[in-house]
Amino acid sequence: MKIVKPILAAALLALASGTAANAARTDLVVGMVLEPPHLDPTAGAAAAIDEVVYANLFEGLTRIGPSGEVQPALAESWEVSEDGLTYTFKLRSGVKFHDGSDFASDDVKFSLDRARAEGSTNAQKGLFAAIDSVEATDPTTVTVKLKQPQGAFLYNMGWGDAVIVAPETADKNQETPVGTGPFKFGNWAKGSSVTLVKNPDYWGEPVALDKAEFRFIPDAAAAIPAMLSGDVQAFPNMPVGDALPQIQSDPRFKVVIGATEGETILSTNNKKPPFDNLKVRQAIAHALDRKAIIDGGSSGLGVPIGSHFSPANEAYVDLTGTYPYDPEKAKALLAEAGFADGIKATLKLPPPGYARDGGQVIASQLRDVGIDLEIIPVEWADWLQQVFKDKDYDLSIVSHTEPNDIGIYARKDYYFQYDNPDFDKVIAELDVTSDQAKRNELYKQAQKILADDAVNGFLFELPKIGVWDAKVEGMWENSPVQANDLTKVKWTD
């Protein structure tokens, strides 16, 4: 009996793993670090919401594709009037919500009006600010009138915050989301996982996966064994840390280092002396050695940036040479500004590794030129309150992950406290320009102004370390929006 038992167990085990390997796989377990607080992308800013539902469960009029381009979604085509004020969307017909009800133009009107209403808790109300009226002209046509032309309107309508919801189910989307996407909601084991299942009535090309489970693994030490044991087969944004070489050398996995929209910056309080002095900010810029910061804060991964713009964007200009690393020049600038004896300031660091580890490197680089930083670690809630809301800080490090967010520098109440009328003019013009070539030109001007003003210390673009089973195809390599689009994902054999 003593010998029989282990043999039996081994046989059972072999049987179990054998069947798992031979069956054609149509299921996928995707690892994510953070659990979404709820599943309604129109009522919260948490990236984790979009990372589960964007393109999978909910769809908007337009959508953002893998390279950040605008693609048709629920609107199959659109026309823009000569003056740029009227958008006429032609909607797809035969689209059904997951609860079986029909999708039509009044759902679009409802969703957009709800998002921009007075008491709306949509986290990105700014996306809808230009809308003057929304009319359901006929069941498959929607006319949107704008107060002024808005160059990025079609892009804005592709955000997760602008997805189309049904009036009957909108209030229950936080718990049991109902959308039009190729996956529908399965179940949510709180604290553990969200499961989506294939929507058999999808209007478009059906997905290859029958079941997709998003499993939440907050700890890096747990993420690696979860991947190694095969429990999780894809981790689009994995906290690998020092284990990267181990995973890269394992032929079972594909590792893709992609780009995000996360500009990692040394945020600077532009109204607080001495940082209101341009020379001081230039001195900081000259004191930063981006390579050492990337090595120390991001395991050597990440593209250096010289302004607040993603290198993946076609309008990007490389401005890293504006104030090259030059500690002597930094000291000279500080002396010129009247701080030959040095500066004492604080550096408030939120929890992510790029901030906590990168902060150590930056503090030592700035100490070399005479800026003595006291490091204050803060948790996220504290950071949002003290730094972001109350603007009670000197310097901080954070990654701004929203796509195309250079416009935040024109906001007067934003925590950088930056104020430059020339920059505001460029952004205002950008707002009313739809011509792509002209827009790119304006984006370039905006980047240049920010770099010259050394508004913040511009460090690097946050990398996205994607790890998935070598047999899985169709995962996004870059992350132009916060999403884990599984619509093209399949297993190959």
Place this chain on the structure above:
Amino acid sequence: MAAYLAKRFLIALATLIVASMVVFAVLEILPGDPAQLMLGMNASPDAVEALREQMGLNQPVVLRYLAWIGGLAVGDFGRSFTYSSPVIELIAERAIVSVPLALMSLALSTVIAIPVGLYAAARRGRASDTAMMGAAQVGVAIPNFWFALLLIYVFAVWLRLVPAGGFPGWSGGIWPGIKSLLLPAVALALPQAAILARVTRSALLEVLGEDYIRTARAKGMPRRIVLWRHALRNAMIPVLTIMGLQFAFLLAGTIIIENVFYLPGLGRLAFQAITQRDLIVVEGVVMILVASVIAVNFLVDVAYAVVDPRLRLAA
């Protein structure tokens, strides 16, 4: 006995009320605006204000405390800000992980610790005693998260006998649930067993020095019988005290192990709720834990009375 129980109950109730005030006050002074946290960095100020109003955060503190405590009195724990579902449901969802896990590890640690303690006490000063207490010392010293990672690499990554983490729920049957709790239970039980074994041994040694033990031996009773019947029973009081404390710890203090195995337990619920400033959830979880600690203490008191007739008679 009834008067004694009533007194205990009133003390427990007073403890709960004081705890509720402390918890509420501490969370009140915690910095961070839940509404801002939910809506994030790009949120417009009026959206944040609208959400604050919806969440009732603009009401005075005293009113909010009274509303909350009034709800608790009738079993209404309120609704989570972030999950937007009733707090009691969230706690129940997590308790079906945490309670079985705590029971499994307590059982495991007891099954290991009591025999080891007995054996070591019976062979005091001999090599086997030294070896066992040395091992127990190591067990106390090993950090349980490190031990947990070791278990994961051996049993999940290498042998693939159990999942590396996560919890499938009980709906798919008992066995998958038990299987995913096995490694965490072992990781939690080992250090607890080491402590319990040391306590058992020293409690036994103290008892073994008593006169009645000598008398029992003198009248010719075999060592084994003396040990089990006379010594162990009398040594149980400190052992039960430690077990009660350990159960309370296992219920809530397992946040590190829950993270390593990404288990959706009570510890992680509390931790997440604190970082997201989901105050009503923190308050609810803490109150439930306070209540369960009080309940466990009460049970330990009852157990004292069972093992020690003197306490029964005095009461």
